[in-house]
Amino acid sequence: MTSTAAAGVSAEGATRALVASVQDLSIHFKTKAGMVHAVDGVSFDIRDGETLGLVGETGCGKSVTARSFMRLVASPPGVYAGGKIDFWSSETRAAGGGPVNLLTIADDEMLDIRGNRIAMIFQDPGKALNPALSIGNQLAEVFYQHRSDELLEPLGPNAPVIIRRAANQESGKVERVLLKLPPLRSKAAKVREEVEDHVAAALAETQIPNPRKIMDRYPHELSGGMKQRVLIAQALACNPDLLIADEPTTALDVTIQARILNLIRELQQRRRTSVLYISHDLSLVREISDRVAVMYAGRIAEIGRTDDVFRQPLHPYTRSLMAAVPSSRNKRGELAAIEGTVPELIDPQPSCRFHTRCPYAAGVCGEVDPRFLRHDFDHGVACHIYDEPAELGIRPDELPSYERRTR
Amino acid sequence: MTSVRAQSLEREGSVGDRPVMTLIDVEKHFPIKDGVLQKVVGHVKAVDGVSLEIRRGETLGLVGESGCGKTTLGRCISGITAPTGGGIYFRLSDVDRAALEDILATPGKERTPEQRKRMERIESRHLITALTGDAWRAYRRNCQVVFQDAFSSLNPRQLVKDIVGRPLRIHKEASGAELTERVVSLLESVGMGRQHLFRYPHQFSGGQRQRISIARALALDPEFIVLDEPTSALDVSVQAQILNLLHELQRDRGLTYLFISHDLGVVKLMSDRIAVMYLGEVVEQGTATELFERPRHPYTEALLAANPDLDADVDKEIEGLEGTVPDPANPPEGCRFHTRCPVATPICGWEVDDAVTWLSVETNLLDAMTAVERRSNFDATLAFADDGSAEAVGKAMTAGSVPPAMAPALESVSVDGSKVLLRFLPVPPVELEEVEPGHVTSCVLHTSRRREL
Numbered sequence: 001m002t003s004t005a006a007a008g009v010s011a012e013g014a015t016r017a018l019v020a021s022v023q024d025l026s027i028h029f030k031t032k033a034g035m036v037h038a039v040d041g042v043s044f045d046i047r048d049g050e051t052l053g054l055v056g057e058t059g060c061g062k063s064v065t066a067r068s069f070m071r072l073v074a075s076p077p078g079v080y081a082g083g084k085i086d087f088w089s090s091e092t093r094a095a096g097g098g099p100v101n102l103l104t105i106a107d108d109e110m111l112d113i114r115g116n117r118i119a120m121i122f123q124d125p126g127k128a129l130n131p132a133l134s135i136g137n138q139l140a141e142v143f144y145q146h147r148s149d150e151l152l153e154p155l156g157p158n159a160p161v162i163i164r165r166a167a168n169q170e171s172g173k174v175e176r177v178l179l180k181l182p183p184l185r186s187k188a189a190k191v192r193e194e195v196e197d198h199v200a201a202a203l204a205e206t207q208i209p210n211p212r213k214i215m216d217r218y219p220h221e222l223s224g225g226m227k228q229r230v231l232i233a234q235a236l237a238c239n240p241d242l243l244i245a246d247e248p249t250t251a252l253d254v255t256i257q258a259r260i261l262n263l264i265r266e267l268q269q270r271r272r273t274s275v276l277y278i279s280h281d282l283s284l285v286r287e288i289s290d291r292v293a294v295m296y297a298g299r300i301a302e303i304g305r306t307d308d309v310f311r312q313p314l315h316p317y318t319r320s321l322m323a324a325v326p327s328s329r330n331k332r333g334e335l336a337a338i339e340g341t342v343p344e345l346i347d348p349q350p351s352c353r354f355h356t357r358c359p360y361a362a363g364v365c366g367e368v369d370p371r372f373l374r375h376d377f378d379h380g381v382a383c384h385i386y387d388e389p390a391e392l393g394i395r396p397d398e399l400p401s402y403e404r405r406t407r
Numbered sequence: 408m409t410s411v412r413a414q415s416l417e418r419e420g421s422v423g424d425r426p427v428m429t430l431i432d433v434e435k436h437f438p439i440k441d442g443v444l445q446k447v448v449g450h451v452k453a454v455d456g457v458s459l460e461i462r463r464g465e466t467l468g469l470v471g472e473s474g475c476g477k478t479t480l481g482r483c484i485s486g487i488t489a490p491t492g493g494g495i496y497f498r499l500s501d502v503d504r505a506a507l508e509d510i511l512a513t514p515g516k517e518r519t520p521e522q523r524k525r526m527e528r529i530e531s532r533h534l535i536t537a538l539t540g541d542a543w544r545a546y547r548r549n550c551q552v553v554f555q556d557a558f559s560s561l562n563p564r565q566l567v568k569d570i571v572g573r574p575l576r577i578h579k580e581a582s583g584a585e586l587t588e589r590v591v592s593l594l595e596s597v598g599m600g601r602q603h604l605f606r607y608p609h610q611f612s613g614g615q616r617q618r619i620s621i622a623r624a625l626a627l628d629p630e631f632i633v634l635d636e637p638t639s640a641l642d643v644s645v646q647a648q649i650l651n652l653l654h655e656l657q658r659d660r661g662l663t664y665l666f667i668s669h670d671l672g673v674v675k676l677m678s679d680r681i682a683v684m685y686l687g688e689v690v691e692q693g694t695a696t697e698l699f700e701r702p703r704h705p706y707t708e709a710l711l712a713a714n715p716d717l718d719a720d721v722d723k724e725i726e727g728l729e730g731t732v733p734d735p736a737n738p739p740e741g742c743r744f745h746t747r748c749p750v751a752t753p754i755c756g757w758e759v760d761d762a763v764t765w766l767s768v769e770t771n772l773l774d775a776m777t778a779v780e781r782r783s784n785f786d787a788t789l790a791f792a793d794d795g796s797a798e799a800v801g802k803a804m805t806a807g808s809v810p811p812a813m814a815p816a817l818e819s820v821s822v823d824g825s826k827v828l829l830r831f832l833p834v835p836p837v838e839l840e841e842v843e844p845g846h847v848t849s850c851v852l853h854t855s856r857r858r859e860l
Contacts, residue, residue, distance in 0.1 A: 253472040255709055286721065287721075322717065324646070326673055326675070327716075328675070337645075341615075
């Protein structure tokens, strides 16, 4: 019920093709206390070439949602409890093929997509890079994994099998010795050169000065901003159709954050990559996204175009969240805090998850799951105020007017 | 109880009528040790000559990027680490301060016996590293800290009752049933209650843990609290709760805050005055509105330009800064920000390191470099493996591609065989200067050194 309505909202407003479509996704975690419904019936679309911002507070399920795109949720304790993620890669679309369900495809198909068609930038660049590999070797892995054909190009169509296997990183012990001996050595060196060219080009793309020098360095020798650039280079190396950025600037200083954000935006516009941008920072999401989805306690509360959501937030949670950000209009001590805390998600009963903290909550909110409704063009909300205003005693148009400056 | 009341009485008066903390040229240098004998080979200048004054009842905001020394400064002020230079004075009156500055201005040998005696007396009463007995205890009671990560600053094996009651027990304020009641009233003042007494820190959410930290800081009814990024680990909605609580407590109890944060929006909201730190130094200081509306330092401007603001115009692009923060063990000459400054001038402190950095980032010419002989930061000889590379470097340094701000500061470049001699015009260190009442900056574009341009 919820899912079809939610998908409907985005599909109706869509004029562009989709890259991915999440439908009724549920991911639970098994704990001693019971099943934690970390993601509980989430549906949204990512359109071709757009940046979708996924915003929410700690523990709302935004990272788990993102990781499920690449099947990176550890299982157990994670359980893919339902729903699907349809993904159209540029190759299948060119061939006129349909989508694949990322949750059910075979592991080797997933290997082909991961890092190639869908890539991810992680929050802490210090932890995402292997400290024992030089930057050059680290980035080379992407090309060996997904672009071995290109690496063999300088050798022509009939490259020796051993070299082929080396470019696919399949060499055995004996082969590795043979590769060091004269007849093959020069050919292996050519592949190596080709890899280095690819890596240098990928690094140059992210505006790293003097990329050849950086390739010999190790992660600990680079600053945080530089490491994040290396990760972005790695993610974009194969020109993915979908880039998932999971809080890419949270670990960085504000001046570096601005540069990384501008870099992501610029690369996205140049390559027409679709981006799923995850953040807890509303102002950042507003800065970079075309559309925004607001998550709360494992569900999408509201989704719509960035302008609409920030100018006229529909869901009481979105409104409260925006009001809680300190602004120049606030007087000291008069911030509009949201009282209470995020509810426990262990075997939850049907209800609006926000009803314990919502200023407008009525009986129905604690008993029935709100339906996802299309409120306005391309703007959907899951709230009883828009469904059964009579029950709550407040009509949508009676909500206090809200304005944050927009485009 | 009586002692607390007596203290509150002593504290009556208007906001800002007297200083609570006075910092004069505070330095904290951490030694870098190397080799088998752990010889000291250098110092990380985490805090390098900071002078500040925090007056009663006000909130001083301290902002800067990570690694600029703001947390170290907070730790020095709260007495967790001792500064390696300068002095931190507690409740130093304006009269004493004037006298002290007068004495400090005279070189050690020329001081008269009266001056020495006066200085000794001031230091034994106010200098926090020289306090003993009752004066020390009074300082410890009155200066408390709330840390960023409430989880690691609360003992996981203690109950809330023990955590919040510990300061009271140490200072022999209360025991037994009275202690429990005092803890309950402290918990109530931060929006918690009796039901939380017998729980462990892990049973609370982040916001509640921070409330417990605040209750502990309030236990001895202090005058001054160092808030070291109290909300940066929290979500926006909870952050708002904590900020409101902090303000309420300040209003009701007449607290003085040092609010350390990297979040400009939060600092602006909470602070009366703001000091901006960069690489161990305060580069600008002023009232919150003044600093945000008319920043007088390019670094402050850069921070503001990079800060995404929910209220700003959407079309306003956020802008970042080039380069990285220099090594605090070897901070740049002149203005420390000149290596990343978008409006740097020739008198900002260009030195040999800047030329070397520029050459290594923009060109490959330094690959053949074998040694650097440094006579000062402004004067050095670069030795190369062959004459050709030396000549190429000499050419590059005189060509038009040298950054326009650096070029006029270059006094001479001469190539001598395989060696290149670089000499920059030496510049004095920048000084903080008052540009408007209560607004100080060290940027040469705004201070009296503007005339040199």
